[in-house]
Amino acid sequence: xxxxxxxxxxxxxxxxxxxxxxxxxxxxxxxxxxxxxxxxxxxxxxxxxxxxxxxxxxxxxxxxxxxxxxxxxxxxxxxxxxxxxxxxxxxxxxxxxxxxxxxxxxxxxxxxxxxxxxxxxxxxxxxxxxxxxxxxxxxxxxxxxxxxxxxxxxxxxxxxxxxxxxxxxx
Amino acid sequence: xxxxxxxxxxxxxxxxxxxxxxxxxxxxxxxxxxxxxxxxxxxxxxxxxxxxxxxxxxxxxxxxxxxxxxxxxxxxxxxxxxxxxxxxxxxxxxxxxxxxxxxxxxxxxxxxxxxxxxxxxxxxxxxxxxxxxxxxxxxxxxxxxxxxxxxxxxxxxxxxxxxxxxxxxx
Amino acid sequence: xxxxxxxxxxxxxxxxxxxxxxxxxxxxxxxxxxxxxxxxxxxxxxxxxxxxxxxxxxxxxxxxxxxxxxxxxxxxxxxxxxxxxxxxxxxxxxxxxxxxxxxxxxxxxxxxxxxxxxxxxxxxxxxxxxxxxxxxxxxxxxxxxxxxxxxxxxxxxxxxxxxxxxxxxx
Amino acid sequence: xxxxxxxxxxxxxxxxxxxxxxxxxxxxxxxxxxxxxxxxxxxxxxxxxxxxxxxxxxxxxxxxxxxxxxxxxxxxxxxxxxxxxxxxxxxxxxxxxxxxxxxxxxxxxxxxxxxxxxxxxxxxxxxxxxxxxxxxxxxxxxxxxxxxxxxxxxxxxxxxxxxxxxxxxx
Numbered sequence: 001x002x003x004x005x006x007x008x009x010x011x012x013x014x015x016x017x018x019x020x021x022x023x024x025x026x027x028x029x030x031x032x033x034x035x036x037x038x039x040x041x042x043x044x045x046x047x048x049x050x051x052x053x054x055x056x057x058x059x060x061x062x063x064x065x066x067x068x069x070x071x072x073x074x075x076x077x078x079x080x081x082x083x084x085x086x087x088x089x090x091x092x093x094x095x096x097x098x099x100x101x102x103x104x105x106x107x108x109x110x111x112x113x114x115x116x117x118x119x120x121x122x123x124x125x126x127x128x129x130x131x132x133x134x135x136x137x138x139x140x141x142x143x144x145x146x147x148x149x150x151x152x153x154x155x156x157x158x159x160x161x162x163x164x165x166x167x168x169x170x
Numbered sequence: 171x172x173x174x175x176x177x178x179x180x181x182x183x184x185x186x187x188x189x190x191x192x193x194x195x196x197x198x199x200x201x202x203x204x205x206x207x208x209x210x211x212x213x214x215x216x217x218x219x220x221x222x223x224x225x226x227x228x229x230x231x232x233x234x235x236x237x238x239x240x241x242x243x244x245x246x247x248x249x250x251x252x253x254x255x256x257x258x259x260x261x262x263x264x265x266x267x268x269x270x271x272x273x274x275x276x277x278x279x280x281x282x283x284x285x286x287x288x289x290x291x292x293x294x295x296x297x298x299x300x301x302x303x304x305x306x307x308x309x310x311x312x313x314x315x316x317x318x319x320x321x322x323x324x325x326x327x328x329x330x331x332x333x334x335x336x337x338x339x340x
Numbered sequence: 341x342x343x344x345x346x347x348x349x350x351x352x353x354x355x356x357x358x359x360x361x362x363x364x365x366x367x368x369x370x371x372x373x374x375x376x377x378x379x380x381x382x383x384x385x386x387x388x389x390x391x392x393x394x395x396x397x398x399x400x401x402x403x404x405x406x407x408x409x410x411x412x413x414x415x416x417x418x419x420x421x422x423x424x425x426x427x428x429x430x431x432x433x434x435x436x437x438x439x440x441x442x443x444x445x446x447x448x449x450x451x452x453x454x455x456x457x458x459x460x461x462x463x464x465x466x467x468x469x470x471x472x473x474x475x476x477x478x479x480x481x482x483x484x485x486x487x488x489x490x491x492x493x494x495x496x497x498x499x500x501x502x503x504x505x506x507x508x509x510x
Numbered sequence: 511x512x513x514x515x516x517x518x519x520x521x522x523x524x525x526x527x528x529x530x531x532x533x534x535x536x537x538x539x540x541x542x543x544x545x546x547x548x549x550x551x552x553x554x555x556x557x558x559x560x561x562x563x564x565x566x567x568x569x570x571x572x573x574x575x576x577x578x579x580x581x582x583x584x585x586x587x588x589x590x591x592x593x594x595x596x597x598x599x600x601x602x603x604x605x606x607x608x609x610x611x612x613x614x615x616x617x618x619x620x621x622x623x624x625x626x627x628x629x630x631x632x633x634x635x636x637x638x639x640x641x642x643x644x645x646x647x648x649x650x651x652x653x654x655x656x657x658x659x660x661x662x663x664x665x666x667x668x669x670x671x672x673x674x675x676x677x678x679x680x
Contacts, residue, residue, distance in 0.1 A: 487654075
């Protein structure tokens with residue numbers, strides 16, 4: 001019923017010692033906030049909400065990732081600029097730089113998820129299924145409700161274990 | 171592990187054709203906002219959050235009730251004044267007037283729940299168990315997370331059906 | 341060019357040892373916030389803005405008064421209820437109870453100023469002239485700008501001195 | 511009593527066809543918001559307040575300028591990045607790029623005004639005198655009050671006319 005979320009395609013990571021993947025986060029609820037550092041709605045709403053989510057849930061249940069999906073002003077929203085931004089805004093969670101396309105302005109993960117723009121809130125359940133892709137402002141109460149519900153699906157999720165080739169029921 | 175929430179003791183109801191009880195709401199998550207109409211934190215935070223909860227969840231899953239627990243200024247926070255307040259603030263969900271005590275200022279439901287004051291957010295799960303009693307400001311994200319989790323406990327809750335005399339597993 | 345503001349007609353005063361009048365406040369800028377204790381916009385916006393004005397200007401330059409102009413729910417917005425409200429909301433500036441009319445719901449000062457409703461922000465200059473009557477939400481920046489301008493008119497105002505019978509230029 | 515504000519030292523201007531100077535703005539109240547595009551408080555508070563000031567006062571009375579005073583992360587807060595920022599945040603008023611120093615990170619206007627950091631709100635009266643230099647958050651009511659007062663000083667200001675060599679009283 002819900003599609004499996006496509007794997008992230010990442011040029012580089014900030015705030016994490018080693019690269020992350022949805023595959024290895026399977027079993028947790030994964031929250032991905034797609035943003036651009038010069039996008040006003042990302043700065044006023046998206047980043048603060050990502051931080052609120054990080055504070056409200058435990059790391060063992062919920063992973064929170066930023067995804068810097070640059071589709072305009074590429075020259076000035078480069079890695080150095082993003083590092084300054086992450087430092088100034090005291091962003092503590094891992095941030096992935098969406099892999100630029102060989103041709104055209106839309107980076108690869110943004111394309112795979114068919115995002116309309118930034119900020120977009122993506123929520124993936126414990127079984128790796130895409131449960132929400134919301135462009136624009138989302139209310140805390142409703143975001144909390146969905147993540148809370150997905151966290152509570154743990155019993156069912158633990159019955160299903162997936163590896164690279166298949167999912168099996170224990 | 172979680173105690174069964176004590177039944178409400180109510181002098182009168184507003185916004186509902188007939189009296190409600192926790193007993194008859196068993197099976198739903200029940201959110202009760204204890205407030206006083208002249209309590210600043212209730213007006214600025216509690217009532218708006220109750221309204222946000224009402225909008226974020228479906229009536230079939232979550233009941234939202236106000237509980238007017240007057241423990242000071244009794245003469246002016248009477249039923250007529252509350253009706254004007256409910257009208258002016260366009261409160262649409264049912265509101266219970268907490269039963270005054272025969273002696274002393276603390277009404278009976280407030281006493282039974284040992285509330286510290288108003289606003290207090292009370293959350294009861296589908297099986298009638300008290301899961302939260304939070305005095306003061308609560309963040310939308312965390313409130314949403316808890317209610318979302320409790321809504322998701324439906325499968326288990328539906329296996330247990332309670333009536334006046336007993337609970338049985340189907 | 342600007343009309344002289346009509347005198348206040350007051351049934352009773354709270355938060356002041358003796359009655360006030362515009363006549364005796366001549367020489368100061370006078371800010372009057374007309375409100376009703378059960379008016380949501382008054383509680384969320386008007387009262388806080390009155391408090392902000394009180395904090396931003398000196399008492400020697402600017403007087404801040406509340407005016408409780410009840411035109412609905414008269415029975416429950418009585419003096420006892422207002423006293424509880426003023427206590428709970430920690431209102432420190434003087435509050436006048438607008439004199440009820442012999443006939444009809446509109447009190448006398450509200451009628452004299454032809455107010456459309458509450459909250460209404462009334463601003464009177466140092467010479468007693470009505471400079472603003474604004475119904476609904478007013479932005480802090482613009483309110484500050486007007487009061488700041490009127491405070492700065494002191495030099496001119498000091499040249500004109502008014503008593504009960506006449507105004508003279510020194 | 512109030513010192514004459516030092517002239518701006520500017521590497522380049524955005525949003526204006528030709529360079530501006532305090533000298534040529536003499537006779538208006540001048541509001542300068544010193545900011546950095548990657549400074550969180552500038553983005554959440556300073557830029558919106560500058561926009562609110564611009565909307566609250568007339569151009570004939572009050573000039574509003576941005577001053578991009580970069581003292582950290584110089585490489586990524588360059589002119590191209592600032593242009594993207596100004597575009598994305600829809601900043602409509604003129605923005606000066608503070609002249610970098612030959613040695614050291616502090617640009618020249620920032621140094622001349624001895625700014626502690628960003629955001630800093632600078633307000634200059636109609637006679638070119640420095641009346642406020644406020645680092646950090648400033649309340650709208652108080653900012654409006656000061657600018658309103660300075661706008662009202664017009665009569666006095668019009669008596670004094672300054673050119674490049676001198677000020678004379680008409």
